[in-house]
Structure formats: C-alpha cells, structure tokens
Amino acid sequence: MHKLIINGGKALKGEIKTSGSKNASLPILFSSILADEPLVLSNIPNTSDVSTTIRLLMDIGGEFILESNGDMYVDSSQIKNLVADYKIVKTMRASILALGVMLAKYGKAKVSLPGGCAIGTRPVNLHLKALRELGAEIEIKNGYIYASANGLVGTEIYFDRITVTATENLIMAASLAKGTTVIHNAAQEPEITDLCKCLNSMGAKISNIGTSTLTIEGVTNLKGVKYSVCSDRIEAGTYLVAAAITRGSITINNICHQSMRSVLGKLIETGADIKTKKNSISLDMKGRRPKSVNIKTSTYPNFPTDMQAQFTALNTISDGYSTITENIFENRFMHVPELSRMGANLSLEGNTVICKGVESLTGTNLMATDLRASASLVLAGLIAKGTTTIERVYHLDRGYETIEEKLKLLGADIERVQD
Ligand code: EPU
Numbered sequence: 001m002h003k004l005i006i007n008g009g010k011a012l013k014g015e016i017k018t019s020g021s022k023n024a025s026l027p028i029l030f031s032s033i034l035a036d037e038p039l040v041l042s043n044i045p046n047t048s049d050v051s052t053t054i055r056l057l058m059d060i061g062g063e064f065i066l067e068s069n070g071d072m073y074v075d076s077s078q079i080k081n082l083v084a085d086y087k088i089v090k091t092m093r094a095s096i097l098a099l100g101v102m103l104a105k106y107g108k109a110k111v112s113l114p115g116g117c118a119i120g121t122r123p124v125n126l127h128l129k130a131l132r133e134l135g136a137e138i139e140i141k142n143g144y145i146y147a148s149a150n151g152l153v154g155t156e157i158y159f160d161r162i163t164v165t166a167t168e169n170l171i172m173a174a175s176l177a178k179g180t181t182v183i184h185n186a187a188q189e190p191e192i193t194d195l196c197k198c199l200n201s202m203g204a205k206i207s208n209i210g211t212s213t214l215t216i217e218g219v220t221n222l223k224g225v226k227y228s229v230c231s232d233r234i235e236a237g238t239y240l241v242a243a244a245i246t247r248g249s250i251t252i253n254n255i256c257h258q259s260m261r262s263v264l265g266k267l268i269e270t271g272a273d274i275k276t277k278k279n280s281i282s283l284d285m286k287g288r289r290p291k292s293v294n295i296k297t298s299t300y301p302n303f304p305t306d307m308q309a310q311f312t313a314l315n316t317i318s319d320g321y322s323t324i325t326e327n328i329f330e331n332r333f334m335h336v337p338e339l340s341r342m343g344a345n346l347s348l349e350g351n352t353v354i355c356k357g358v359e360s361l362t363g364t365n366l367m368a369t370d371l372r373a374s375a376s377l378v379l380a381g382l383i384a385k386g387t388t389t390i391e392r393v394y395h396l397d398r399g400y401e402t403i404e405e406k407l408k409l410l411g412a413d414i415e416r417v418q419d
Contacts, residue, residue, distance in 0.1 A: 002397075004390040004404060006381035007413040008363055011287070012248035014410045016239060018255040019045040019401040021232040024191035026094045027168040028198050028229055029053045029074060032062065033101040034176060035202055037224025038075035040067075044229055045401045048394065052092040056084060060098075077224070079106075086112035086143065092398075093117060094165060096124050099147060100173035103136055109147045113140065118370040120329040127166040130157045134170075134177055154179035154218050162187045162299045167214075168195055174216040175204040183214040189300040190259040194230040201225045231255045234306045235400060237263045238375050240283050241310040242407065244272050245317060245383045249284040250410055257281050262303045266311065269293045270318060290314060292322035292357050299328070309335045309376035316344035317383055318357040325352045335373035338366045342380055342388070363388035368395040378403065382412055391419075 020043035030053065032039045044050055054064050054074075060083065062076035082102045089095040089112035102109035114124065128138050128145065134152040138145060154177045157170060167187040172195075174181035186192070188210060196209040202225050205217035236255040243250040244267055257264065257276040264274050267283060270290035275282045292315050297305040305328035315322045316339055326332045336346050336353055342361040347354050363386035368374035374395040381388030390396075393416065396403055404414045 001391070001419050002393045002416050003419060004378065004381070004393050005415045005417060006363070006378065006388045006390070008382050008384040008386065008388060010382070010411050010413055011246045012243045012250050012382070012407070012410040012412060015251040015253060016406045016409050017253045018231040018236045020229040021045070021191055021194065022047050022049055022399045023164070023189075023234070024194040024229050025050055026053050027097055027165070027172070027191070027195045028227065029057065030097040030101050031172055031195065031199060031202070032057065032074040032076040033079060033098070034105055034172060035222045035224050036077050038073055038077065039224050040226040041072045041074060042070065042226070042228040043231065044072050045232065047399055047401055048397045049092055049094065049399060052088060053094070056088045056095055056098065059085065059088060082106055082108050082110060084111040089114055093122060096127060097165060097169055097172070099127065099145060100131060100169035103131065103147050103149055104152055104173040104176040107149050107151065109145070111145045111147070113143050113145060118334055119332040122329070124166070126159055126161065126163050127169050130159065130166060130170045131173060133157050134173055134181065152177035154181035154216070156182045156184065158184040159186065164189050164192065167192055171196060171199065171206065171214065171216060174218060175199055175206070175222065176220070177218040179218055181216045181218070183216070184212070186212050186214045187299060188212055190230060190233060198225070198227045201227060233259045233263070234304065236260065236281065237307045238310050238379070238400070239406065239410070240267055240281065241314050242379050242382055242410070243283045244270055244285055244290050245314050245379050247285040247287050247289065248410070249286075251280055251282040253280045255279065255281055262301060263307055266293050266295060266303065270314065290318040292318040292320035292355065294323050296325045297327050305329060305332060306372055308332060309372040310379055312336070312346070312353055312355070313339060313376040313379040315355040315357060316346065316380065317359070317361060320357055322355045322357070323352050324355070327351065334369035335376040338377055339380055341366070342384055344380070360385055362386055365389045365391070368392040371395050371399045375400065378407070382407070
C-alpha cells in the first residue's frame with residue numbers, strides 16, 4: 001500500500017493545470033451504454049474511480065482504448081451482460097449509474113445495491129422511485145436490484161430531495177424513454193450540466209439545462225460523439241485551499257471560475273486575494289494568516305460538501321472561531337479526530353464542527369478514511385510542523401490525479417512511498 005510523507009511548512013507557489021472532473025466523467029462514461037456508436041472522450045482524469053468505471057464497462061462487454069493523445073475511445077454500444085456485479089459496485093457507489101442506462105437501452109438490468117459508506121448510509125431509494133415512475137418494475141433480492149421495463153415512458157418526476165446521481169440516472173434513462181419527462185427539483189451541479197451537454201451532442205433532447213426543472217424529450221437512439229469533459233472544480237478548490245493554508249500564491253489553469261463562486265467567496269473571506277481569468281484562477285495570501293470562515297454545506301450553487309473537509313483543515317490554523325455545518329451527508333467528519341491528533345482545536349456538535357484556530361499543527365501518522373477527508377489531511381500536513389505520514393492513500397487516488405506530483409510542482413515537500 002502507498003503512503004504519503006509530507007514535510008510541512010513550505011508556502012506553495014507556482015502554476016498547475018486542473019484535471020478533468022471525476023464526477024462528470026463517471027456519468028459520461030456510463031452514457032456510452034446508451035449510444036449505438038463509440039464515444040471518444042477527452043479530459044478524463046486518471047483516477048481510480050474512472051478505472052473502476054472502465055473495469056465495470058469492460059466486465060459487461062464494453063471496449064476501451066486509451067489513445068496516445070490521452071483521449072479515451074469507449075465502445076459500450078453492444079454490451080452483453082446486463083449485470084453490475086457486487087465485486088465492482090462495492091468499490092464505487094456511482095456504479096448505480098449502470099441501472100438507468102441498461103434499463104433504457106435494453107429494458108433490463110441487475111445492479112448490486114451499493115450499501116453504506118464512510119460518509120453516510122447513502123440509500124438509493126430516490127433512484128428506484130423515479131425509475132419506477134418511468135415504468136420500470138424493480139425488485140430487490142439477495143442484495144441486487146432487478147429492474148425490467150417494456151419500454152420506459154416519460155412522465156413528471158419530483159425528487160423529494162436534491163440528489164446528484166439520481167438526477168443523472170433519470171436524465172440518462174429518460175433520454176431513450178418514449179415521450180417527455182420533466183424532472184422537478186433536479187440537482188443543478190455543473191457535472192450534471194456537462195452530462196446533459198454530452199447527451200445532447202449524442203442526439204438527446206434535454207432543455208432547461210442547469211436549472212432545477214429539466215425537460216427531456218425521449219429519442220429512439222443516440223449516436224457516438226467526441227466530447228471533452230469539464231474540469232474538476234473540487235480538485236481546483238482543494239489546491240486553492242492548499243495555497244491559502246500555506247500562505248502561498250498559486251495559479252490554477254484549465255478551470256472555469258463561474259462554477260466555483262461559493263468556494264471563491266469563502267476564500268476571499270479568509271483574506272485571500274483572488275483574481276480570475278477566462279480559464280484560470282490565481283490566489284495570493286500575501287504571506288498572511290487566513291481568517292476563519294463559517295460554512296454551511298448545501299447543493300449547487302451553494303457551498304459544496306465535497307469542499308467541507310478541506311475548509312475544516314484551513315480553519316484549524318486560521319485566526320478566530322468558526323463553525324462548519326454539514327447538511328448533505330450525516331457522517332462526513334472522519335477527518336476531525338485525525339486533525340485533532342495534529343493539535344487542532346475542534347469539537348463536534350451534531351452536524352456542526354466548532355473550531356478555534358490554533359497557531360500551528362504538528363505532523364504525525366494519520367489514516368486516510370474517505371476521499372475528501374484524506375485531502376484535508378494532506379492540506380494539514382502541508383502546514384504542520386515536522387513530518388506527516390498519511391496511510392491508505394488509495395482513498396485519495398479515487399478522485400485526485402497524481403496529487404503529490406501537482407503539489408511538488410507548487411514547491412511542497414511530499415513523497416509517495418510503498419509500504
Ligand atoms: N439520498 C437519498 N436517497 C437517494 C439518493 C440520495 O436519501 O436515493 C441522500 C444521500 O444519502 C445524501 C443526499 O441525498 O444524504 C445527497 O446525495 P446525492 O445523491 O446528491 O449524492 P451522490 O449522487 O451519491 C454525488 C457525488 C459526491 C457528492 C454528492 C453531493 C458523484 C459520483 N458523487 O454523490 O461526490 O458529495 O453528489 O454533491 O457524483 C466526492 O466526489 O467525494 C463525492 C462523494
């Protein structure tokens with residue numbers, strides 16, 4: 001197993017390029033099942049969740065070629081095995097996205113139930129309810145979802161709560177359904193907008209993209225396209241916090257700042273000087289200690305839960321008291337005890353973490369737990385006095401492409417070693 005060793009205390013400086021968005025790449029890869037021809041995708045990040053998705057697609061009969069320019073050729077137009085097996089689903093919950101596409105294209109699917117995970121119970125009841133409303137018959141047996149439909153039929157769907165992957169599952173299923181589907185209370189995350197744009201270029205008819213009411217006119221077939229996936233706003237946000245926590249000055253390229261307003265607003269509150277251009281964001285702390293910020297996570301365009309752990313790390317060494325309230329997942333505070341072991345002054349009350357900023361953290365041995373919690377430990381390690389060792393780095397590799405290489409480019413003292 002790999003671990004990261006960080007010698008903290010270096011102010012980050014320099015420029016890096018954002019990778020493609022993990023959370024946009026996954027549904028777009030699954031959308032290849034809907035198409036009658038191959039997709040050629042660019043800007044897909046080399047993360048382990050992407051590899052897991054490709055493994056799942058190949059497991060069911062898809063073909064995949066990584067071209068020399070980094071583009072991915074994905075042909076899932078003729079899959080043979082309509083089963084998303086537990087052995088793959090248990091490693092990545094987003095595998096539930098196989099359900100909508102298999103049902104829509106082949107009228108049948110067997111997908112393992114994902115089960116709980118480190119950040120919450122994360123049920124899939126809303127995916128199933130909405131697919132039933134499109135006409136699917138769904139039964140749960142032996143830990144698997146068995147779904148069938150004699151042609152899905154468009155209808156009005158109202159999501160009781162805003163959910164990202166259930167919205168994506170429905171959009172993809174409705175794209176090949178008969179008639180019109182209207183999704184009310186849809187999630188509006190930029191990754192959903194990216195999926196909709198890709199589907200429309202494949203021939204889907206989705207309108208009101210980017211709003212909470214999506215209209216999808218079903219079509220009979222979708223074609224292959226070349227599509228470039230949007231950049232990863234959470235990865236970009238993580239590096240911006242890395243610069244803020246080390247009182248540094250960096251520029252992130254290949255990123256659209258419009259999708260990051262809530263995060264940039266909070267960074268400005270910490271005292272960061274932020275400058276944006278069409279495809280880049282620069283942050284300069286001018287050597288100053290950050291000020292603490294209060295945060296409540298919510299759905300897009302509000303502050304993302306996927307940046308909560310990183311800002312918790314930032315608050316630990318910032319000037320003042322702060323509260324961070326997690327409103328999306330019930331158990332997304334696995335980083336709190338680990339940050340406390342580094343000397344952070346944190347206490348948890350319900351879904352709120354209360355923090356009094358301390359002057360410094362000290363390095364120690366830490367255990368990565370889930371993706372964003374792990375990122376927050378790296379950030380804390382960058383500012384801690386002495387050496388921080390982070391084990392179970394595979395959690396980070398799910399969503400960050402070569403994190404240590406990018407941090408090294410910015411001047412961090414960080415190494416990946418094998419146990
Ligand atoms: N929920 C239900 N029932 C459902 C679906 C969701 O109760 O059927 C609840 C969840 O338990 C949660 C809330 O609704 O409390 C929101 O969950 P959502 O469905 O939006 O989350 P998700 O689609 O499973 C995606 C991202 C997550 C990100 C969340 C919130 C992907 C592959 N995953 O998860 O990304 O945190 O949306 O924005 O897009 C990450 O990248 O680290 C990550 C966890």
